[in-house]
Amino acid sequence: MNKISSAILISAALIVQAACQSPSDQDRNMRNNSADPKSAEKAVSFNDGHLVKHMEIKSGQTDTIFIFVHRADSVRIKIKTPSDTANIRISQLFSPNGTADGPFGKELTYRFIDSGKYFITINENKMVGNHYTGSYEVEIIPN
Known part of the structure; x- marks a missing residue:
């Protein structure tokens, strides 16, 4: 029973962490990665x-x-x-x-x-x- 409780608690923590990250932070991370010339390989x-x-x-x-x-x-x-x-x-x-x-x-x-x-x-x-x-x-x- 203790293992199941731990698994549920860890899953809940991951869901809360993902939900707390604002969309603007996600957009900023995507823009920063696409603006990096090393990440965008030239054709x-x-x-x-x-x-x-x-x-x-x-x-x-x-x-x-x-x-x-x-x-x-x-x-x-x-x-x-x-x-x-x-x-x-x-x-x-x-x-x-x-x-x-x-x-x-x-x-x-x-x-x-x-x-x-x-x-x-x-x-x-x-x-x-x-x-x-x-x-x-x-x-x-x-x-």
């Missing part, structure tokens, strides 16, 4: 989890940048350089299954359907002929 990001990557390139070099797709999403990938006339572009986009698409320009809008590890290659457009050495930034912009 598409670079391998370090960021949406912006700062890079340096030398003329004739090809850079490879990995992109992780955690769930399907449409994004814009954009290259920014100090000069708008810099000869640099997104050359190709490779999917996890090995297929490739490209060449592109300084901007690419793409709908990722499959999750996994994608990568882009960035280099000069050899048809233009202007050489570029310097800094650039690649940004993933969710649509």
Whole structure:
């Protein structure tokens, strides 16, 4: 009989505790958790989890940048350089299954359907002929 009384008392205490928590406290806890950038995983990001990557390139070099797709999403990938006339572009986009698409320009809008590890290659457009050495930034912009 003593065990049953203890079980009923513990159950009643748990019910009272849950009932005493105000809805505003529950709402605040939910808002705080959803506002935390670590708890809300990005659908598409670079391998370090960021949406912006700062890079340096030398003329004739090809850079490879990995992109992780955690769930399907449409994004814009954009290259920014100090000069708008810099000869640099997104050359190709490779999917996890090995297929490739490209060449592109300084901007690419793409709908990722499959999750996994994608990568882009960035280099000069050899048809233009202007050489570029310097800094650039690649940004993933969710649509």
